[in-house]
Amino acid sequence: MFSAQDARFSGGVNELTIITTVKPGRPPGAVFTYLQQLQTVLDSVRDRETSGVPTPIRLVSTIHFARWILWNDGDTNKLIFTSNYDGSMWQYLRDFSSLIAEDMDRVWGNCVGYPEGGCRDFDAFWDYVKQHQVETDCFFAALPGESLRQREALIEFKRAFDRFVAQQLAVGGQDTDNFYRQFCLFLKQNQFY
């Protein structure tokens, strides 16, 4: 059920790499092969993200980066998955299980050995991931102390600040009392950031 090693941490940022084998052939009665099915799912994720429609991946608010690579090693087709995220690997996978289980199943359901109960069967899913995990030897994170949420919040704050500056400059030449009132208002609205 458990493995000795969690993934490699740097501060609060963590990584995960797994390599799985795509099932050869096609499901009973289907025309699309497992590989084609998988390709379709990945294409759809990519297309939605590029056209600005959020995908379920966004429900897991700790993912910085994720990538899927389909790779043919001569004999078999492999699915390589790497991801960078905040927090522990255990929690990250539980998030998969509880938040985006069906979407996970749509991807890895096309791979050999994936649990029959899908990723909601967490123990089986965890075993599956640990079996296929490739341990990282060196992991670099430029800002290990900063989570995705914090970065988003900082960006939001900078936008609010720029808006405030723009408004004040637009009004121009006002008295300091008024400016101070506006500034206090700005602080109140943005102090959580």
Place this chain on the structure above:
Amino acid sequence: MDIPKCEIQLNDIQGHVIRGAKVAASKFYFLVITEPKAFADFLKSEGFLKYLASEQKIRERSGAFLNIAFSFSGLEALGLPGKLLGQFPPAFREGMANRSEFIGDFGSDGPTNWQGYFGTAYIHAMIAVHWIPDSRSDCWSEEQCQQHWHAIDDVWRFLVDPISGAPAGSHCLAMEQAHVIREGGKIKEHFGFTDGISQPYVNDGVTCRSGGGKKTERNGEWQPLAAGEFLLGYCDELQLNHKRTANNEIVPDTLIPRDMENPLDAAFFELTLNGSYMVYRKLEQDVAGFRKACGDGEHGSLAEKMVGRRYDGTPLSFPEYGDKYNEFDYGDEEQKSRCPFTSHVRRANPRLSLAEGPEDGTQLVDQHRIIRRGISYGNYIPMNSNTDSHQNMNESSRGIHFICYNARIDSQFEFIQKHWLNSSDFMASASPVVDPICGNRHQDPLGMFAARADEEPVFGLQQYVHVKGGEYFFTPGLHGVALIARLTNAIDPLLRDRNNIELFDSLNSDPLQIEKHIDPAQLLTGKGYVKFEIEDDRGHSRPYYYFAKPEDLDAILNAPDLFTNDHYRSSIMALTGRDMLLSRPVTKEREALKKHLGVLMNPAGFSDLMQATLESELTEISRQLQENQSIDLVEGIARRLPLAVIKNFFGVDNLGFSGEPYSPTEVAFHFGCTDFARLPSRWKHNPKAFGFVSDQDKTLLFWIRALFLEVFSNQYKIKFIQELAANASRELIQKMDQFIAGKMQEAATSPSLLTQLLALFQTEYGYQGEALVKAVRQSLLEFMVGSTDTAAKGIAEVIRTILTFGIDMQSGLFNLLKDDEPSKYVLKKWLEGDDSPESQAMVDAVLNGIIITCLRINPVAPLIPRYCTHGGRFVTSGHEVLDIEPGAVVILVTKVTLGASLMYKLPVEQERFLFTENSPHACMGRQIAMFEIRAAIKVLLKFKAVRPAAGPSGQYREKYRLPERMILRCGT
């Protein structure tokens, strides 16, 4: 609503875990297990089992009962099978101290600063003895508290060995006593708030408990959480959800279906069934500081906002329903606006706060709940007491023993701690808005608390709750305790290192990592040597021979014509342009010079001279330990004593750095390069901005180390080290030559080695001018390189080895002496303060024996290489005739203890392989090194409970096979 009943095994779960008992007082005993078998017998004893009550039994009585829990290192110490231990999850295996950075215990809350043995691998088990009084009281008086504790003491006396005061086979490293605070009929914590109201509502067979459970939809009813969130072996929320979707109906909340075919799974299931992980933290509360900043008078409401409840317990979000109300859920705007998002109770259990959709329930919270069993310690200061008593508050410490139970440490306790209390992520906030009550304010120098988005924040708050220690424990079920006792298996600490031996692969294996491929015990018996071939990718091969028998080592070292050390010569010539004594062929001249130098290194009154040499450093080490209760074994002790020898004995006291101490190569090395000129400009011009720190002493030690690494340790011929050493020795030699030339001009004042070398080479060998400078420099370099890093490593290896044998220096030494009663007596006398010359001499002899033993276990030079350049015949002590090929490498393996063959008594003539005069290391510095190691042991013995610090900083670390860091702590 009909809730499926859960059949949990109440007669097997330890009492006070899943259901709270009405405990008034507790004492927590933290134990180190020294004799596993005896401790296992204790676990089976009637007396112990009498008080180890199940949840079922505890309902039926008042009086005393106990809980027992084991840390991971405790289960290891009991010798449970490794494969079984391997099943435990990572967080528990690592322990709280090693997870500290991750969960937010750093700075002054970091494990290096924790009290006593908390966080170290010595805390093996915790026994908590609790007292349930017959009657309730509105307020426990001091007298009643004492009575309760006395009652616990009586039970403890009944359980333990009367002499050691701990259960058989163990020692008590710490005892913490605690008592529930009652005021006006309510349970309080020290800041004055009513405590213990909110607990998770667990599906444990008892219905009708309010609040604290889960909601599957916003307007639904509270439902119980799966028992598997808190007990092992049962389905948790995620598994229940899975079963629900699979069967499309609600299934009762029962044991996890298991594949009992797999014996390992079955065994682990049996071990953990009905158990739970217990998180223990000793949290000290700064009541005076808290009340001064936010608790008194007009600021009273600030404290309540920070907590999220009124002092009497009434939730801020729902004040209408009174002080024990727990059914609120932050579900509507009104509740949300009344209770600050950042308040403690809301962060620790956000209920519906995190629900994203209008229909959503508590799904995002259900997997992050804990059962709290904390209890306060220290005198309570009532809320209305005057400020005078605030001044008295600092005289004694007070706080809470935080205890919680959960089934997954990392997604429950750690998740709450890291993500909800110590981070602002879940509020999408970029500034460090930590929990105002128990967050780590280390990253928040402004001390901010913002109650509402449209209210001005408060600044200047401090951290009022401090972590003083903690550990992750496993609380087994009753059956689990019995199983642990049955599986206990005493292990010889020396056998632990012995791993599976791998086959040697001639193309890919590392001939210097022979521990992987040879069981050294095998080298000591039977044929007594092992031969491997290493091969390169062009098919050229080279034989490696390994010897470990002392007689063979002796013979090989004494046959320099057959087994050469040419490799030392070539690196010494390359780096310094001249020979050293070590690298010269054996001639009459060499032997004469060796004799001369030997006299200089071992002058009359050697002991007094060394004592004077080290005196000021030893005083300084004592002072630091006294002041900080901690020191770095490597930088603080091991490297300092050899440095004192260089300065005070050799006379290389000031290499004449003008202004900024500066070695360009040292700067390059800081950035992982060898050549300063090739560094990027921004690093070159302002290395300090990138963490480079050095001074005269550090620079000197760096130069010597670089030289040492290349000459003695670079058996792989790593180019990086070659270049580093070349650049460093160029700098060093230039400084040395200037320095020696300067000394020649001065009249000889002090009788240092340097002045005597000048005299020797002048009078006996007739050197003058530059030739004299070079001769003296070469000798000095040899002494420095040969005696600095080897001695430092010797000190570090011996002390860390002693510490693996006991809970501190003293117990480690006594355990190493085993049955040697005379030596124990000598040591005891000395420790009691007998510092007569006889006692000193005897204790030195005892310590010499200890040092030899430790260096057999962890030698300074585990492998000594020799080259059989021209080939030849060698007859081993086992009368085997070996025709050794030209170019063969012969490796002397000094680490002979990985097998079961540690002989505590070694013939004196064989001791020298460990720290030998003949071996290239410590050329002529053996007795200096022995003196330094003894001095280091003695200075540490002057302090109580010297031990490795908790957490990563206390672990022995090496770089380039030289010691790098190990923080030691002392005192309580």
